[in-house]
Amino acid sequence: MIPAEQQTKLIKLTVNGETRALSVETHWTLSKVLRNECGHTGTKEACGEGACGSCTVLIDGVAVPACMVLAVEQEGKEIETIEGLSKGGTLHPIQEAWLEEYGAQCGFCSPGMIMSTKALLSKNPDPTVDEIKEAIGGNLCICNNYEHIINAVRSAAKKMAKEQGRG
Amino acid sequence: MKRFNHFDATSIEDAVSLLQKHKDASYVIAGGSDLVGCLKDKIWMAYPEAIINLKTIPGLKEIRTDEDGLHLGALVTLTEIAESDIVKKEWAGLAEAARRTASALLRNIGTIAGNICQENRCWYYRYPNKIGGSIDCVRKGGKRCLAVPGDHRFHSIFGQVKKCIAVNPSDTAPALIALNAVVKTTTRDVAIDAFFSAEMGSQSTVLDRDEIVTEILVPHPAPGSASAFRKLAYRKAIDFAMVNCAAAITVEGGNVISARICLNGVHNNPRRCQESEALLIGQPLTDALAKQAGELAVAEAKPLLQNIYKVQMAKTIVADTLMDCAE
Ligand SMILES: Cc1cc2nc3c(=O)[nH]c(=O)nc-3n(C[C@H](O)[C@H](O)[C@H](O)COP(=O)(O)OP(=O)(O)OC[C@H]3O[C@@H](n4cnc5c(N)ncnc54)[C@H](O)[C@@H]3O)c2cc1C
């Protein structure tokens, strides 16, 4: 019924700086492709309906729920996942802050929370608590670890400011 | 999700011709935050054969102003509206409505056109094609409404449209109505008051199946105007509104000379509060008058057993939103 050529497409995109050519089916979501085709299982999928944020990744620097976007529509995009944060075994300051402030309990929400934090801090390096709450409002933590998560975001902001000589 | 043909439209004309080619079996996709959910759950009785991507069409992402007002391209995201200094300054009610829609993540992908074209969120309508199968209720052309005898705590408090009591879920719709916007499509200009239509079947608008929203025009408010938006939801960060409200008023010489007030989440279509608007004209906007306007807004409410609470919410939110305009 449906001609096969329109159900599968070849796309080229960059994942954590590495360019990839992938053959994707039209109905595959980005989270599915990152996990199953790219092996980046750091991107979690929980609700699969845009409501929890555990699948958060950055597309061209913008935080989005990867379970709600189609992979076929990502031609030429730059995708960043949790795996792209540490460099040569050194943790990113946001990840360090997560460790120091106990940002993770079970840790299932952490990749998504950290990606939302990364997008927030690149737009707003010194956010207020209200701004933090608004930015991570779409990321649920069923361990109810919000207090520590907010502390971790604040500490990450300070670390990054220091690193960039603003602190 | 099942497979479908996926097309990256190269122009508006291309998208329209694809819709015509796959007549009644295709949808356009903008951010996808509503559509992908419908596809995943296979909520429609017939699965679409084609999905047509609008994001590959150039020129639909612009926010600009001219003497006519604010022009929002169909693909402008809710984040872009919420963060726009121009919108915040002159069309505060719209910026606030965009800021309070869904979550930061969804606002990053969700577009303004997608927001006013989204389908209703009745949980029977949205029931996935899993145990028992998707539900062929009245809104999908079937015979029964499950919400009237079932759980209708979030449903209409102003009666039914063609036996359906699902509410319009959009947060930006009431703001665009209060601000008297015009929806520009591939075939016509539709005044926002005439845009929403639960009468059309499963869709929420008067759009033909091969018609696409290209731009939304919001006129400049007259001098002395103010607008505001409020929303009541279970979880502030992400949930749909139980009730929301937008108002735009113009004051001259201390008295209100024009007012537009709209509630949403209370009826199948967004609901203008024309009796409340008429009450305000020629009077100074005071607390007492705003409360009276709230009472009038729900005078004709016909709540069901489980949603009586929404009447009180609607009454209060109208008064509070009006007082936000007075500040
Ligand atoms: C968990 C969750 C919470 C949400 N909370 C809210 C909320 O609080 N308030 C709220 O208002 N919404 C909410 N939404 C709904 C949705 O995210 C928003 O309405 C969003 O703005 C939809 O825009 P989109 O671009 O993603 O639409 P899409 O999903 O791309 O499209 C939605 C519909 O509109 C049609 N369409 C899109 N663009 C056009 C166009 N240019 N012309 C004609 N038809 C078009 C599509 O065919 C489709 O039927 C929520 C969604 C989720 C998943």
Ligand code: SF4
């Ligand atoms: S309220 Fe409307 S959408 Fe919900 S079950 Fe009844 S007819 Fe269907």
Ligand code: FES
């Ligand atoms: S898994 Fe994507 S938002 Fe929950």
Ligand code: FES
């Ligand atoms: S730490 Fe367990 S979900 Fe957040």
